[in-house]
Amino acid sequence: MVQYMTTRLDTSFAALSDATRRGVLEQLGRADASITVLAETFHMTLTGMKKHVGVLEQSGLVTTKKIGRVRTCQLGPRRLEDETAWLERYRRRWDERFDELDKVVEELTRKEKSNERKNRK
Amino acid sequence: MVQYMTTRLDTSFAALSDATRRGVLEQLGRADASITVLAETFHMTLTGMKKHVGVLEQSGLVTTKKIGRVRTCQLGPRRLEDETAWLERYRRRWDERFDELDKVVEELTRKEKSNERKNRK
DNA sequence: CATATACTGAACCATATGGTTCAGTATTTA
DNA sequence: TAAATACTGAACCATATGGTTCAGTATATG
Numbered sequence: 001m002v003q004y005m006t007t008r009l010d011t012s013f014a015a016l017s018d019a020t021r022r023g024v025l026e027q028l029g030r031a032d033a034s035i036t037v038l039a040e041t042f043h044m045t046l047t048g049m050k051k052h053v054g055v056l057e058q059s060g061l062v063t064t065k066k067i068g069r070v071r072t073c074q075l076g077p078r079r080l081e082d083e084t085a086w087l088e089r090y091r092r093r094w095d096e097r098f099d100e101l102d103k104v105v106e107e108l109t110r111k112e113k114s115n116e117r118k119n120r121k
Numbered sequence: 122m123v124q125y126m127t128t129r130l131d132t133s134f135a136a137l138s139d140a141t142r143r144g145v146l147e148q149l150g151r152a153d154a155s156i157t158v159l160a161e162t163f164h165m166t167l168t169g170m171k172k173h174v175g176v177l178e179q180s181g182l183v184t185t186k187k188i189g190r191v192r193t194c195q196l197g198p199r200r201l202e203d204e205t206a207w208l209e210r211y212r213r214r215w216d217e218r219f220d221e222l223d224k225v226v227e228e229l230t231r232k233e234k235s236n237e238r239k240n241r242k
Numbered sequence: 243c244a245t246a247t248a249c250t251g252a253a254c255c256a257t258a259t260g261g262t263t264c265a266g267t268a269t270t271t272a
Numbered sequence: 273t274a275a276a277t278a279c280t281g282a283a284c285c286a287t288a289t290g291g292t293t294c295a296g297t298a299t300a301t302g
Contacts, residue, residue, distance in 0.1 A: 007140075009137075009138075009140070009143065010138055010139065010140055011138075013134050013135075013137040013138035014134075014135070014138035014259095016130075016134040016207075017130075017131055017132075017134035017135035017138055018131065018259090018260080019128075019130070019131055020260090022130065022207070025211060026211075026214070028218075029211070029214035029215065029217075029218055030214075034278080034279095035278075035279065036277085036278060036279080044260095044261080044262095045261080045262065045263085046278075046279065046280085047261085047262075047263085047279090047280075047281085048260070048261055048262070050279075050280070050281095051259090051260070051261080052260085055259095066278095066279085068268090068269055068270075068278090069267095069268060069269045069270070069277065069278045069279060070269090070277095070278065070279080071278080071279065071280095075215055075218055075219075079212055079215050079216075080208050080211060080212060081212075083208055084205070084208045084209065084212065086137075086143070087201050087204055087205045087208065088205065090146060090147075090150070090201060091200055091201060091202075091205065093147070093150035093151075094150065094196055094200050094201075095200075096150075097149075097150055097196055098196075135289095139289090139290080141290090155248080155249095156248075156249065157247085157248060157249080165290095165291080165292095166291080166292065166293085167248075167249065167250085168249090168250075168251085168291085168292075168293085169290070169291055169292070171249075171250075171251095172289090172290070172291080173290085176289095187248095187249085189248090189298090189299055189300075190247065190248045190249060190297095190298060190299045190300070191247095191248065191249080191299095192248080192249065192250095
């Protein structure tokens with residue numbers, strides 16, 4: 001089940017690694033849109049946009065529904081919670097890590113000062 | 122400068138989209154490590170690991186220093202702040218969007234009930 | 243000095259990605 | 273019913289990705 005999580009993070013981070021797809025998500029945050037509208041907005045062929053939407057759909061970030069000849073895209077069920085959690089955990093670790101380093105530096109500085117004192121004698 | 126931001130999000134999300142690289146980041150969160158150690162941990166050739174480290178270095182998530190024949194890797198200067206910010210902004214949007222939908226549904230429900238009342242007459 | 247260690251770079255490979263065109267199908271609309 | 277619209281799928285293309293092997297170089301170590 002770690003494997004499962006891992007795979008999902010892979011696909012969602014990959015989905016987010018493209019500027020067009022992030023743009024689509026932002027746009028859908030404002031209003032639902034058809035493939036045609038999205039394709040025009042991002043200066044791309046319908047087929048190209050369809051692929052991006054496919055990727056977003058795969059990762060659960062977008063859902064689509066075809067009514068008549070129009071496929072309408074809207075934000076999907078995933079709220080990127082696991083991704084946010086991963087990033088936050090990482091940042092916590094990062095802070096801890098650098099606090100540690102700070103302490104080491106501090107320690108060294110302290111020793112240096114004490115050496116200075118010794119040298120002054 | 123939006124372009125600049127965009128490119129950076131591209132590369133950092135791409136860096137995070139690989140399980141091995143996320144693993145390396147977690148490991149480096151615990152302790153600095155050489156390429157050899159990382160390669161062993163993730164069952165990969167030195168060359169393969171070197172590439173992953175290269176990607177992480179490109180994205181500013183890792184820095185390395187070669188002392189003698191050993192290259193030591195440690196967490197880099199970037200704290201993934203922009204990435205976290207993007208995700209959080211997205212989630213806010215997502216919440217707003219679904220609140221809106223909720224209101225629409227509520228509105229419909231209200232109308233339905235009022236119709237029921239009318240029909241009962 | 244000889245050998246082992248740690249990395250590096252080039253070359254290769256299979257597959258994925260981000261895009262296109264072209265030739266459809268299905269649905270409006272005039 | 274004819275023409276326009278909206279999408280879809282296959283095929284193609286260039287480049288990127290994640291890995292390998294192999295042949296080095298540079299640095300310890302015995």
